[in-house]
Every structure is written in structure tokens, then in C-alpha cells.
Amino acid sequence: MDLRYTPQEQAFRAEVRQWMAAHVPPAPLPDFDSTREGFEAHREWERTLHKGGWGMVTWPTEYGGRGLDLIRWLIFEEEYYRAGAPGRLNQNGIFLLGPTLIEYGTPEQKARFLPAMAAGDQIWAQAWSEPGAGSDLAGVRATATRVKNAGGGDDYILSGHKIWSSRAVHADWAFGLFREPGSERHKGLSLILFPLNAPGVTVKPIQRLDGKPVFAELFLDDVRIPAANRLGDEGQGWAVCMSTAGFERGLMLRSPARFQVAAAKLVELWKERGSDPLLGAEVMQAWMDADAYALSIYATASRLMAGGAIGPETSTNKIFWSELDLGLHKTALSLLGAEAELTAGLPGAAAPVADWLDGYVFSLAGPIYAGANEIQRNIIAERMLGMPR
Amino acid sequence: MDFRLTDEQEMLASEVAKLLAATCTGADLRRLLESGEAIDRGRWGQILVMGLPGVMGPEEAGGAGLGAVEMALIATACGYAALPEPLVEHAGVAVPMLAAAGADLEKALFGSRIAVGHPVNPLVADADSAAALLLAVGDDVHLVQRAQVTLTRHDSIDPFRRLFAIDWSPTPGTRIGGAALWAQALDHGALFAAAQLLGLAQRAVDMSVVYTKDRVQFGKPIGSFQAVKHHLANAQVKIEFARPVILAAAASPGSVRVSHAKLAATAAADAATHAAVQVHGAMGFSWEGDLQFLLKRSLALGQAWGTPAFHRARVAGHILSAPLGADRTFDAPASEEGRREAA
Ligand SMILES: Cc1cc2nc3c(=O)[nH]c(=O)nc-3n(C[C@H](O)[C@H](O)[C@H](O)COP(=O)(O)OP(=O)(O)OC[C@H]3O[C@@H](n4cnc5c(N)ncnc54)[C@H](O)[C@@H]3O)c2cc1C
Numbered sequence: 001m002d003l004r005y006t007p008q009e010q011a012f013r014a015e016v017r018q019w020m021a022a023h024v025p026p027a028p029l030p031d032f033d034s035t036r037e038g039f040e041a042h043r044e045w046e047r048t049l050h051k052g053g054w055g056m057v058t059w060p061t062e063y064g065g066r067g068l069d070l071i072r073w074l075i076f077e078e079e080y081y082r083a084g085a086p087g088r089l090n091q092n093g094i095f096l097l098g099p100t101l102i103e104y105g106t107p108e109q110k111a112r113f114l115p116a117m118a119a120g121d122q123i124w125a126q127a128w129s130e131p132g133a134g135s136d137l138a139g140v141r142a143t144a145t146r147v148k149n150a151g152g153g154d155d156y157i158l159s160g161h162k163i164w165s166s167r168a169v170h171a172d173w174a175f176g177l178f179r180e181p182g183s184e185r186h187k188g189l190s191l192i193l194f195p196l197n198a199p200g201v202t203v204k205p206i207q208r209l210d211g212k213p214v215f216a217e218l219f220l221d222d223v224r225i226p227a228a229n230r231l232g233d234e235g236q237g238w239a240v241c242m243s244t245a246g247f248e249r250g251l252m253l254r255s256p257a258r259f260q261v262a263a264a265k266l267v268e269l270w271k272e273r274g275s276d277p278l279l280g281a282e283v284m285q286a287w288m289d290a291d292a293y294a295l296s297i298y299a300t301a302s303r304l305m306a307g308g309a310i311g312p313e314t315s316t317n318k319i320f321w322s323e324l325d326l327g328l329h330k331t332a333l334s335l336l337g338a339e340a341e342l343t344a345g346l347p348g349a350a351a352p353v354a355d356w357l358d359g360y361v362f363s364l365a366g367p368i369y370a371g372a373n374e375i376q377r378n379i380i381a382e383r384m385l386g387m388p389r
Numbered sequence: 390m391d392f393r394l395t396d397e398q399e400m401l402a403s404e405v406a407k408l409l410a411a412t413c414t415g416a417d418l419r420r421l422l423e424s425g426e427a428i429d430r431g432r433w434g435q436i437l438v439m440g441l442p443g444v445m446g447p448e449e450a451g452g453a454g455l456g457a458v459e460m461a462l463i464a465t466a467c468g469y470a471a472l473p474e475p476l477v478e479h480a481g482v483a484v485p486m487l488a489a490a491g492a493d494l495e496k497a498l499f500g501s502r503i504a505v506g507h508p509v510n511p512l513v514a515d516a517d518s519a520a521a522l523l524l525a526v527g528d529d530v531h532l533v534q535r536a537q538v539t540l541t542r543h544d545s546i547d548p549f550r551r552l553f554a555i556d557w558s559p560t561p562g563t564r565i566g567g568a569a570l571w572a573q574a575l576d577h578g579a580l581f582a583a584a585q586l587l588g589l590a591q592r593a594v595d596m597s598v599v600y601t602k603d604r605v606q607f608g609k610p611i612g613s614f615q616a617v618k619h620h621l622a623n624a625q626v627k628i629e630f631a632r633p634v635i636l637a638a639a640a641s642p643g644s645v646r647v648s649h650a651k652l653a654a655t656a657a658a659d660a661a662t663h664a665a666v667q668v669h670g671a672m673g674f675s676w677e678g679d680l681q682f683l684l685k686r687s688l689a690l691g692q693a694w695g696t697p698a699f700h701r702a703r704v705a706g707h708i709l710s711a712p713l714g715a716d717r718t719f720d721a722p723a724s725e726e727g728r729r730e731a732a
Contacts, residue, residue: 001398001458002391003640003719009390013716071390078715257715264713271709284704287713288634288649294718295392295633302392316629374615380625381618385598388613 013075019052020083029086033214039170042089046120055118056094064118070301081257093117093124095252097175100244104232125168127176135375138185144178154227158220168216169205189237193229210361246310254321256294263290273335286328312384315376322366329360402462409470415679427518428474442480443498450494461639464581468588471682473549475515481581482574490565512552516540526559528568547685576642578694583635583654586690589683590628590661597665620664627657645707648700658687
């Protein structure tokens with residue numbers, strides 16, 4: 001155990017810090033969910049990042065990455081959040097689909113999708129959930145029917161109804177879970193990549209509880225997609241999805257830096273407005289939890305770098321970061337008191353006052369998406385502790 | 390940067406765990422309790438043979454020259470077994486104090502126990518079986534022979550905690566150090582109490598898993614009920630996020646993370662022992678089960694070596710004054726030398 005950065009790691013941090021200082025937009029971009037302009041402004045930022053070589057530092061260089069290890073990824077993220085850089089528009093692509101493509105993709109698929117993803121040219125949405133398949137994802141009913149095309153090759157005809165697909169309102173592509181007609185549960189599933197502007201795809205925005213259109217319903221009506229867009233073997237979609245889910249819950253989706261920066265801001269808010277000792281205890285808890293999460297992820301990263309595999313700790317992580325995020329934002333609203341409900345703060349208020357409310361609304365969803373926390377508790381009890389099903 | 394234990398560290402932890410699994414069962418604890426003795430001679434003998442008192446002793450004095458990480462692993466194993474003998478305070482607090490003060494270590498490394506009367510604790514644990522005591526007069530640390538003090542026992546609900554008020558008067562020549570030594574002792578005491586709490590929390594969950602697989606109600610093992618599963622899963626989450634804090638604190642004992650570790654481990658042990666009592670039903674409330682040993686130890690250690698309020702005040706002091714942020718995870722002094730330099 002050696003909890004010191006090597007000189008090389010420190011030099012890497014300095015390099016990231018310098019680049020961020022020179023490139024991070026001085027004023028926040030308009031948010032990427034509310035308008036097309038906000039979405040495109042974030043796409044531009046993804047392109048800027050990519051030009052600097054920072055699209056996804058852990059990926060192999062031939063796909064637009066830098067081939068760096070997970071400790072350097074953590075350092076990158078720390079500097080990214082420290083600099084207040086814009087949210088990652090393509091997070092479902094780079095953090096979820098990307099690692100799955102690297103594990104399961106054919107060389108052609110990797111060459112076709114990864115560089116465009118790293119460059120921000122293809123922004124991805126995840127199309128797994130359905131009205132009848134939320135926690136019980138193996139209940140998906142949307143189908144992929146294999147047919148011959150005019151050129152003698154194979155296509156899939158996709159049809160069905162997907163829901164809650166984040167950023168699908170403006171995204172370019174989606175990775176969806178479909179089943180062979182007649183198959184049941186975990187069998188017969190395939191993960192298929194499809195453009196959201198393909199004929200037969202209808203995208204209908206869904207507003208979250210404050211009215212922001214953060215996700216969409218997708219209606220697929222005989223959408224024809226080449227079989228070459230299937231990721232992993234036919235019928236192996238469940239295993240492929242679980243690999244994505246492992247990264248989603250356990251490691252990449254929520255890097256510790258995000259919570260450490262939020263906890264530091266919470267401490268500032270406490271300094272300005274704190275008088276209730278009970279809230280002081282909550283502030284300390286939030287700061288300590290962010291620290292504990294960071295340490296735990298460093299431990300996981302070290303283990304993975306030494307050849308370990310990600311295991312059921314993905315479930316403990318998912319519960320911990322989502323509850324930490326919610327607790328942190330609830331505390332912030334309590335500190336803001338009667339001002340907390342104001343969507344733009346009082347006249348002359350600094351922007352961060354309103355940001356806490358937006359962050360709070362978002363944090364409400366953490367215990368639900370990426371596998372609801374009750375499901376994670378079942379997984380911990382059954383797979384980590386070995387309790388009977 | 391590498392946040393993994395070495396193979397040697399893993400091996401040490403598993404050897405201590407193995408020894409205690411064999412010699413410190415529930416039946417062993419009850420036998421000791423009935424005998425009224427403070428120490429199980431057979432088990433203590435094996436602990437000495439393994440050289441555990443000298444883990445943190447300098448090599449030139451005959452110790453193993455290992456650090457707080459190794460000691461934290463040992464303390465975790467002691468907590469897991471609810472070990473009655475006061476190995477942790479002796480090896481993890483007293484020996485490093487003597488070493489830092491340049492006192493003679495020979496007896497302490499090979500079996501003569503030293504009890505620690507840190508001002509943060511109102512009473513002194515295991516003073517009766519100690520050969521000598523480290524006691525406070527103001528900021529000063531005095532090393533006093535057992536024969537020089539009079540003890541009054543105060544019963545703890547934990548039958549293996551032997552707590553004493555000490556009556557003594559300092560004599561010239563017993564002073565071995567000052568405030569810095571007590572500060573080091575507090576860090577070690579709190580850190581290794583946290584490690585014990587972590588171990589006993591995991592034991593409470595493990596014991597509960599075994600029980601809930603066996604116990605049948607409504608025609609099924611109670612462990613198949615989701616409400617029961619979620620009690621234990623919640624406790625396990627707290628355990629998972631206390632462990633790395635303890636290890637990181639052990640790697641830099643002078644940092645505020647010691648207080649974080651103590652708070653996180655106390656919360657984990659609290660959650661785990663209470664969940665365990667609940668899922669054991671009336672059996673968890675009875676004298677007959679072994680869970681009581683864990684619950685009582687958790688109650689005691691959670692408040693010893695600084696109460697949660699004490700440690701929260703230290704955390705508050707840090708976050709209100711030190712620069713915070715995502716790049717600050719590892720900027721506490723990385724070693725004891727670093728800590729001394731910083732001081
Ligand atoms: C902000 C947000 C973004 C999302 N983005 C995407 C996306 O991009 N792509 C996508 O495909 N999906 C997305 N989702 C959907 C998300 O994956 C589902 O909401 C989630 O899987 C839960 O499904 P559900 O909403 O249908 O709830 P349900 O499954 O109906 O669950 C409702 C409640 O019942 C509990 N419950 C259900 N089953 C059990 C059980 N066996 N044991 C105990 N409790 C149980 C749940 O824990 C939950 O508390 C998103 C959701 C949110 C909120």
C-alpha cells in the first residue's frame with residue numbers, strides 16, 4: 001500500500017490542470033437537456049476535449065484515448081471537476097457503452113464507433129427500460145427479428161416501446177436491448193446499436209418533475225438495422241448488459257470527484273449560513289462520505305489495475321453514491337432555508353443557490369436509475385453475503 | 390499510488406484470524422468468563438509466540454518494525470473474534486509510546502503488558518493484569534509500575550472490559566514524555582478501536598447470515614425474506630465504506646482521517662450489531678447467544694478513545710480551515726515521519 005502519487009502521476013495532474021485552465025469555458029454552458037443549443041454547446045465542448053486528447057483517457061490510443069490506467073482516470077476526473085468543466089454530454093456512450101464495446105465489440109465495431117464517440121460526433125442514449133420492464137429488465141418485450149436484406153446480408157427488424165432514455169431527445173444513437181420473438185426472460189436477448197434518426201423511430205420527450213425534458217420514450221416501428229450492429233453474440237444480450245451495468249453502478253458513471261467538489265461547496269455554504277448544529281453534523285457526514293467513496297474507488301481501481309475483476313461491490317457503491325448525493329443536496333436545501341424553493345434564488349443571488357435545487361432534483365433519481373437501490377440490496381444479500389433467494 | 394494490501398499484509402491478517410478462530414470461540418469466551426480470570430493463558434501464550442505485542446516495535450529493539458496498517462489488520466481480527474485480552478492497546482498504543490519515548494521495550498515486547506491511562510478515557514482498561522501503566526499528570530506521560538498504584542474496579546456491561554480508577558502519586562523520574570506522546574497515543578487508540586469495530590461489525594453480519602439461513606419460519610429460512618436481507622445489506626454497505634477509511638488513516642496516522650475512521654467504524658458497528666439483534670429475534674436479546682459479546686464491545690469502543698462528538702469536532706476543525714476539494718484526497722502527511730515533520 002502506497003498512498004502517494006508518483007512523480008509521473010503528479011506531472012499528469014499538472015498537465016490536466018493546465019489544459020483545463022486554458023480551455024474550460026469561463027461561463028457555464030446552457031444545460032444540455034432543455035434546448036438543442038445547450039445540447040450542441042456541450043457537443044462542441046466534447047470536440048474541444050477530444051482535440052486536446054481528453055475524450056476518454058483510458059481508451060487505447062487508436063480509438064481516440066491515451067491508453068492510461070484507472071488511477072490516472074481518477075486524477076483526470078479530479079482535475080475535471082475541480083476546474084468546473086461542463087457535464088459530460090456523452091456519459092452513456094463513453095462510460096457505459098464504450099467499455100462494453102471494448103470488451104465485446106468486433107475490431108470493425110470498435111473502429112467504427114469508439115473514435116466517433118470519443119470525438120463527440122455520436123452522442124449515445126441507453127434504450128433498455130420499457131413500460132413493463134424497469135427493475136425487472138429481463139421482462140423486456142421489444143423484439144429484434146432477423147431477416148435477409150436485398151444484398152443477401154442479415155438485418156434486424158426492431159419493434160417495441162422503450163422509455164426513460166436519458167438524453168435521447170437530441171442524441172444521435174442508442175444501444176437497446178431486444179429479444180428474439182418468442183424467447184423469454186434472460187434468453188434470446190441481444191444488444192443492438194441503432195441510429196435514432198432511422199426510419200420508424202419516433203422520439204417523444206418526457207419531462208422530469210420540474211418540467212425539464214431529460215429523457216424520452218422511443219417508439220420503434222419496424223426499424224431495419226444491419227445485423228453488424230449487434231454487440232456481442234446473438235442471444236447473449238443479458239451477459240453483455242450486465243457488463244455495462246457493472247461499470248455503470250460500480251465505477252465510471254459517478255466518479256468520486258463529483259461528490260468531493262459538491263461536498264467542498266456544501267462546506268462553503270455552511271460557513272456562510274450554518275448555525276444549526278444538526279446541519280453541521282450533516283455537512284460533516286456529506287464531506288466524510290465523499291472522502292470514503294473516493295478512497296473506496298481508489299482501492300477498486302488499484303485492484304482492477306492488478307488484474308482483479310469488478311464484483312458485487314458495484315452494488316454497495318451504487319447505494320453509497322446515490323444516498324450520499326441525495327443527503328448532500330438535502331442538507332444544502334436545509335441550509336438555504338426559505339430560499340431553497342426559489343428556482344432562480346433571490347434577486348442578485350449567486351447562481352450556485354439555484355444550482356443546489358437543480359442538483360437536488362437530479363439526486364432524487366439516483367436511488368432509482370442504474371438499478372434501484374432495493375435491487376442492489378437484494379444483490380448484496382444474495383451474492384455478497386450468500387443469503388437464500 | 391497503490392491502494393492494495395501487500396501479500397505479506399494479507400498473510401499476517403489471515404494468520405491472526407486463523408489463530409483466533411481456533412482459540413477464541415464463543416465457548417472459549419464463556420469458559421474464561423466463568424473462570425473470572427482476565428486472561429486465557431493458553432491463547433495469550435500463542436499470541437506471544439506469534440510476536441504480536443511487538444508488531445509496531447522497532448526492529449533494533451526486537452520488534453517486527455511494522456506499521457499502523459499491519460496493526461490495523463490485527464486489530465480488525467481481534468474485533469472479529471471479540472478477543473478479551475488487551476492486545477490491541479498494548480501493541481498498538483503502549484508499545485509505540487514507549488518506542489517514541491525511547492524507553493526500554495524488552496519486557497513490553499515479550500509479554501509484560503502496559504495499560505494506558507489516556508486523559509480522553511475516564512477509566513483505565515485492564516490495569517489489573519498489567520505490569521506497568523502509562524498515566525497522565527496534566528500533559529505529562531508517566532510510566533508507573535503496577536505496585537505503585539491502587540485500583541478500584543468499575544464494572545462494564547462488557548464482561549471482558551476490566552475498567553479501573555487509578556489512585557497514585559507521581560514520583561520524580563517516572564515522566565517519559567509530554568503532549569506529543571499523548572497525541573500519538575490518541576491517534577493510535579482511536580484508529581485501532583475503529584479497526585476493532587470494523588471487525589466486530591463484519592462478525593455481527595456474518596453471524597447473522599449463518600443464523601438466518603438456519604432459522605425457519607413460515608416454512609422458509611428467514612434469510613430469504615427481503616426485510617431481513619435489507620437489514621444486513623445496509624449494515625454491509627456501512628462496513629464497505631469504513632474499511633478503506635481505516636486503511637487510509639493507518640497509512641497516514643496523523644491525519645484527520647483517524648477521526649473519520651473512528652466515526653465511520655462506530656456507525657458501521659452500531660448498524661451491524663443492531664441489525665444482528667433484530668434478525669436474531671429474541672435469541673439476539675438473550676444471554677445464551679454470542680451476539681451479546683459483539684454488541685457490548687461495540688457499545689464500549691464506540692465511546693472509548695474519543696466519543697463521536699469529540700471526533701466530529703476534529704473533523705469540523707479540519708473542514709472549516711483546511712483547503713478541500715477533489716485533488717485533496719491524499720494530501721495528508723503520508724507517514725509518521727511526515728506527521729512529525731508537519732508538527
Ligand atoms: C433520471 C433517470 C434516468 C434514467 N435513464 C435511463 C436510460 O437512459 N435508459 C434506460 O433504459 N432507463 C433509464 N432509466 C430507467 C431506470 O433504469 C428505471 O427507472 C429503473 O430500472 C427502475 O425501474 P422502474 O422505474 O420501472 O421502477 P420499478 O421497477 O417499478 O420499481 C418501483 C419500486 O419498486 C421497487 N422494486 C421493484 N422490484 C423489486 C424487488 N424485486 N424487490 C424490492 N423492491 C423492488 C424498486 O426498488 C422501486 O423502489 C432512468 C430512470 C431515471 C429516474
